[in-house]
Amino acid sequence: MTKMHYHLIIPIPLTAIVRAMIFVTIFPVLCKMPLYLASINSGSNGNCYYIGNDTEAVLIDAGISCRETEHRMARLGLDIKNVKAIFITHEHTDHTRGVEVLSRKHSITVYITAATHQSSRLMLSPELYRNFTSGFLVRIGALKVFPFPKQHDACEPHSFTVSSGGITAGVFTDIGSGCEHVLHHFAQCHAAFLEANYDEKMLENGRYPLHLKRRIRSLKGHLSNEQALEIFTRHRSPQMRLLLLSHLSAENNHPQLAYNVFYPHANGTKIVVASRHVESEVYMIS
Numbered sequence: 001m002t003k004m005h006y007h008l009i010i011p012i013p014l015t016a017i018v019r020a021m022i023f024v025t026i027f028p029v030l031c032k033m034p035l036y037l038a039s040i041n042s043g044s045n046g047n048c049y050y051i052g053n054d055t056e057a058v059l060i061d062a063g064i065s066c067r068e069t070e071h072r073m074a075r076l077g078l079d080i081k082n083v084k085a086i087f088i089t090h091e092h093t094d095h096t097r098g099v100e101v102l103s104r105k106h107s108i109t110v111y112i113t114a115a116t117h118q119s120s121r122l123m124l125s126p127e128l129y130r131n132f133t134s135g136f137l138v139r140i141g142a143l144k145v146f147p148f149p150k151q152h153d154a155c156e157p158h159s160f161t162v163s164s165g166g167i168t169a170g171v172f173t174d175i176g177s178g179c180e181h182v183l184h185h186f187a188q189c190h191a192a193f194l195e196a197n198y199d200e201k202m203l204e205n206g207r208y209p210l211h212l213k214r215r216i217r218s219l220k221g222h223l224s225n226e227q228a229l230e231i232f233t234r235h236r237s238p239q240m241r242l243l244l245l246s247h248l249s250a251e252n253n254h255p256q257l258a259y260n261v262f263y264p265h266a267n268g269t270k271i272v273v274a275s276r277h278v279e280s281e282v283y284m285i286s
């Protein structure tokens with residue numbers, strides 16, 4: 001077992017049963033159902049985020065291979081049979097690479113907008129995909145998944161919050177600017193994956209060609225550490241317990257640098273940097 005924090009955020013890469021036992025042991029008086037979340041991978045090489053309760057879960061994006069997703073979930077003690085749906089944020093391959101095989105092999109329904117589906121050219125089995133609409137809640141068992149639009153250079157980009165038992169977690173990556181939708185939903189979250197893509201000086205002085213630097217910085221590009229920090233400090237809920245800094249650039253950021261930007265402002269929120277190379281721990285939010 002990894003180190004445990006005896007407060008309301010517990011990293012526990014264990015089976016659902018053992019997690020439930022710990023929950024009962026540590027929080028006998030709480031009636032809220034916990035939410036579990038983990039980054040399976042995070043970065044321009046692939047994004048996949050797990051959010052679920054004790055019996056049901058969704059993946060937000062599936063941007064690494066099916067096999068690697070299976071291995072990482074198994075290491076975390078997360079049962080892939082609990083994954084009832086994959087929600088796709090946009091068509092870039094770092095968010096869709098593993099979708100077809102995961103969906104087909106495990107009979108997981110994919111939720112994707114019609115335009116993103118067309119643009120992605122994903123070959124999805126007709127009985128295993130559904131369209132979602134911005135602003136309309138999708139119920140996956142007891143999980144409530146809420147899609148909302150965001151600014152990014154894709155045809156119809158969305159982000160999602162996932163709620164269960166009064167706890168809300170959100171995925172906020174691939175965002176050029178914090179529009180009103182992003183800010184509104186971020187403010188609802190007890191836990192969030194928030195993009196901290198680049199350090200502004202590293203990007204400026206780095207070796208990327210000018211057109212790529214402009215694209216990354218644009219209103220439809222990615223959030224810098226500084227932009228993400230402003231969203232965090234100005235819009236977070238007092239109930240926010242966990243912030244996973246996500247989609248870090250390999251070239252224009254560094255995990256310790258991003259952590260150091262946020263840590264002085266944590267004010268009770270646990271700050272974690274999601275890795276481009278390995279899965280995070282499983283965090284329980286209750």
Ligand SMILES: [Zn+2]
Binds near residue numbers: 043047095174247
């Ligand atoms: Zn991306």
Ligand SMILES: [Zn+2]
Binds near residue numbers: 092
């Ligand atoms: Zn993207």
